Amino acid sequence: xxxxxxxxxxxxxxxxxLEALNACDWCFGPLEVAYDYDAVAAKVGxxxxxxxxxxxxxxxxxxxxxxxxxxxxxxxxxxxxxADRLAAELGLGELWLKDDTVNPTGSFKDRVVSVALTKxxxxxxxVAACASTGNLAxxxxxxxxxxGMTSVVFIPHxxxxxxxxxxxxxxxxxxxxxxxxxxxxxxxAELASEHPSWAFVNVNVRTYYAEGSKTLAFEVAEQLxxxxxxxxxxxxxxGSQLTKIHKGFGELHAVGLLPExxxxxxxxxxxxxxxxxxxxxxxGADAIRPVRPDTVAKSLAIGNPAxxxxxxxxxxxxxxxxxxxxxxxxxxxxxxxxxxxxxxxxTAGGVTIATLANMAAHGVVRRDERVxxxxxxxxxxxxxxxxxxxGPTVTITPTLEAFAAAVDLDRGVxxxxxxxxxxxxxxxxxxxxxxxxxxxxLLAGEPRGRAASRPLAEAHDDRPRREPPHRPRRPHRxxxxxxxxxxxxxxxxxxxxx
Numbered sequence: 001x002x003x004x005x006x007x008x009x010x011x012x013x014x015x016x017x018l019e020a021l022n023a024c025d026w027c028f029g030p031l032e033v034a035y036d037y038d039a040v041a042a043k044v045g046x047x048x049x050x051x052x053x054x055x056x057x058x059x060x061x062x063x064x065x066x067x068x069x070x071x072x073x074x075x076x077x078x079x080x081x082x083a084d085r086l087a088a089e090l091g092l093g094e095l096w097l098k099d100d101t102v103n104p105t106g107s108f109k110d111r112v113v114s115v116a117l118t119k120x121x122x123x124x125x126x127v128a129a130c131a132s133t134g135n136l137a138x139x140x141x142x143x144x145x146x147x148g149m150t151s152v153v154f155i156p157h158x159x160x161x162x163x164x165x166x167x168x169x170x171x172x173x174x175x176x177x178x179x180x181x182x183x184x185x186x187x188x189a190e191l192a193s194e195h196p197s198w199a200f201v202n203v204n205v206r207t208y209y210a211e212g213s214k215t216l217a218f219e220v221a222e223q224l225x226x227x228x229x230x231x232x233x234x235x236x237x238x239g240s241q242l243t244k245i246h247k248g249f250g251e252l253h254a255v256g257l258l259p260e261x262x263x264x265x266x267x268x269x270x271x272x273x274x275x276x277x278x279x280x281x282x283x284g285a286d287a288i289r290p291v292r293p294d295t296v297a298k299s300l301a302i303g304n305p306a307x308x309x310x311x312x313x314x315x316x317x318x319x320x321x322x323x324x325x326x327x328x329x330x331x332x333x334x335x336x337x338x339x340x341x342x343x344x345x346x347t348a349g350g351v352t353i354a355t356l357a358n359m360a361a362h363g364v365v366r367r368d369e370r371v372x373x374x375x376x377x378x379x380x381x382x383x384x385x386x387x388x389x390x391g392p393t394v395t396i397t398p399t400l401e402a403f404a405a406a407v408d409l410d411r412g413v414x415x416x417x418x419x420x421x422x423x424x425x426x427x428x429x430x431x432x433x434x435x436x437x438x439x440x441x442l443l444a445g446e447p448r449g450r451a452a453s454r455p456l457a458e459a460h461d462d463r464p465r466r467e468p469p470h471r472p473r474r475p476h477r478x479x480x481x482x483x484x485x486x487x488x489x490x491x492x493x494x495x496x497x498x
Contacts, residue, residue, distance in 0.1 A: 001066040003039045007031040007207055010310070018064070020123055020204045030306070031207045033064040041255040046226060049257075053077075056111050056215040062251060063115055063215075064208050070118040071147045075103045075110030076215055080223040080372070085340035086353075090360040093367045096229070098220055098374045099343055105142050105166065106378035107135035107299075107346075108241070112212035113143045113201060119208040120199035121147060127198040129153065131188040133181050133237065133299045134163030135377055140201060141170040152198070154184045160298060162381050180293055182304050202238075210307075213241045217248025220372055221258060228252075228262035230369040233356045235348045235376060236268040236277050236322070237300045239311030245374070246314045267320035267364070268311060269355035271295035271347075275324035277308050281315060282322075288312065296327040296385045297347035299377060321364045325354040331389060333357065334379060344379035352376075 007016040011029025021031055044061045052058030056076025060066070079099045087095035100108040113136070117128055128144040129152040130136050137153040144151035151172030155164070156179065168174045177184045185202075192203040201209045221228055228249050234242040246266050252258040270278045273295030276288045288308035293301035305311070315322050325333065330347055333354030338344050345353070356373050359365040379386075396402035 001064075003036050003043075003061060004064050005034045005036050008034045020120075020125075020199065022204055022206045033207060033211055035062075035064075035251070037251070037254040044255055044257065046222075046257060049222065056114065056212070056219070059215055059218045062218065062255070064211050065115060065118045065122065067118050067122065070114060071121060071143055072114045072118075073104035073110060073142060073146060075114055077219060078102050080220060081341065081343070083341050083373075086337065089336070089340060090357055091367060092360055092365065092369075092371060094370045096220075096224075096370070096372045097337075097341065097343060098216060098372055100216070100374070100376050101343065101345060101349070101378035105135070105138040106381055107139065108213070108216065108374075108376040109135045109139040110143070111215050112136075112209045113139040115212035116201040116205050116209035117143050117147055117149065117199070120201070120205050121149070123199070123205075125197065125199035125205075126150060127152060127195075129188070129191070129195075129198045129200045130202055131155075131181065131185040131200075132202075133301055134159050134167075134381065135299055136202065137167040137174070138163060138381075141167045141172045141174075144172060145170040154188055156181055156184055156298075158298075160382050160384055162383065166381070181302055182290070182293075185302075206306075210240045210244055213244035214248035214251065216241070216374060217245045218252065221249065221252050221262075224370075226258060228258060228264050229372045230263075231265040231267065231320070231365055231371045233267045233269055233352055233359070233365070233371070233373045235300055235352045235374065236270050236308075236311055237302045237305065237348075239268075239277060239305045239307035239309075241374075241376075242266060242268055242311045243307055243314050246318065264318060265320045265369075266314050266318045267355075267359060268315055268322040269352045270322070270324045271297040271300055271330060271351050272324040272326045273297075274301045274303055276303065276305060277312055277315075278322045278324040280308075280312055286312075295330075296382075297330055297351050298382070299346060299348045300351060321359060323355045323358055323364075325351055325358065329354040329358075331386060334386065335390070337375070338379070343375060345375045346377035346379050346382040347385050348377050349375040349379070 004018060006018055007021060008031065009024035009027060009029045010032055012024060012027045014024055014026055016031060023030060040061055049058050054077045055072060055074050057070055057072060058077065079102065081097040081099055083095045083097045087093065103110040120128060127150045128140050130140045131154050134155065137155050140153055141151045152175065153167060153172065154175045154177055157176040164174065177187060188200055188203055192198065192200045199205050232245060234245055236242055246264065249262045249264050253261050268277055274291060274293035276291050280288050288305065290304035293303045295301055330350035333350035334345055336357065337349060337353045352373050352375060356365060365371055394406045396406050
């Protein structure tokens with residue numbers, strides 16, 4: 001692994017060997033992987049990357065492990081979606097969505113865990129462990145199962161049920177801790193000292209783990225034709241993901257994959273109920289003051305973010321911004337993404353999209369920029385958050401008359417959105433279009449069902465249609481089955497069991 005020179009302290013610069021270390025023993029600053037970029041540049045190229053696997057491991061020369069068979073479930077190379085309809089709603093020009101909801105366990109955590117457990121296996125660890133707000137627990141349990149390792153994951157006791165189930169199903173050890181994520185993390189830091197033979201992916205092998213997030217930058221640049229975007233919006237939990245995305249764009253230039261030095265504005269998004277970085281940014285402060293989380297976005301509920309200060313410096317140095325949104329705005333953000341683009345994100349995605357909308361409204365994210373928003377987890381992980389606000393548009397009896405009385409697609413036409421399904425008055429107290437508290441709108445150019453195969457005018461044509469010709473019913477025909485020499489019929493009318 002000649003392209004990796006060792007570990008270095010982000011504060012004092014001291015160097016360390018490639019071992020399970022995460023903090024400097026001199027100044028207690030965090031460590032990060034140091035690369036020989038000249039050595040990487042000598043062997044990496046666009047053609048070689050394109051010929052690699054359709055996963056994050058196509059960038060193995062820019063990652064801190066050298067293993068022909070990494071621990072992987074196939075994470076990465078996720079879609080970069082051109083979001084013109086969402087961009088139009090937000091008043092933006094060019095908007096892209098990096099859709100990491102399609103990763104094997106439904107979040108970007110599959111990237112960082114794949115790197116962490118590949119390195120842990122190289123270092124001889126047999127047990128994989130972590131402190132998690134849910135997504136990391138899913139991924140560690142799944143990757144440990146694939147690698148034949150024992151897993152021990154620690155989660156807050158009030159985690160969403162879906163995240164608990166999708167962790168426990170892999171057969172590892174799931175420990176629910178009474179307290180917040182920060183309480184869980186402190187416990188794991190102590191356990192890492194008590195159990196040095198365990199690989200805590202976000203404690204003693206965190207230095208390698210964090211490098212997996214760089215692939216979110218690598219893929220975006222490649223998918224944009226080896227160009228960097230102008231502006232990215234990234235959710236903030238610990239802050240590590242944001243800093244590594246920024247590092248990733250810089251590394252592509254350092255090894256010659258991006259000929260021009262990228263100047264990507266990096267903006268962060270947090271929930272108002274857990275916004276230590278956004279608060280420091282708004283106050284112009286340098287210190288990150290820990291908070292006690294109280295938000296529906298549990299995957300971002302880290303009140304004392306380990307990389308919060310570094311995320312804040314990255315945002316400021318790149319000319320970005322950092323905002324926070326309320327729980328109500330988070331849920332609106334989930335629907336805002338799902339309705340025009342068909343992507344269902346968890347609450348963290350709602351934070352990103354709602355923050356993007358606010359920044360666009362205030363001119364922080366500009367119309368002339370090429371913008372990428374990172375959607376990092378699937379909505380099926382946090383369905384409880386939406387249970388009270390979405391559901392059936394209307395409930396009817398199984399008759400044509402009931403449907404006609406309840407839903408009228410001809411009424412309520414909006415010039416921008418096209419025909420809207422409108423609820424009838426028989427089953428609701430107020431008349432309002434779908435998508436306003438009930439369900440999703442039917443957008444122009446997208447007729448549903450059989451109407452999709454006909455022009456929109458014909459789809460809602462009220463002219464009478466010719467009834468099919470009457471056909472007399474055929475007389476009942478006795479059906480003979482030969483069983484034990486007797487003629488029998490299976491219908492009730494000719495039941496021979498008299």
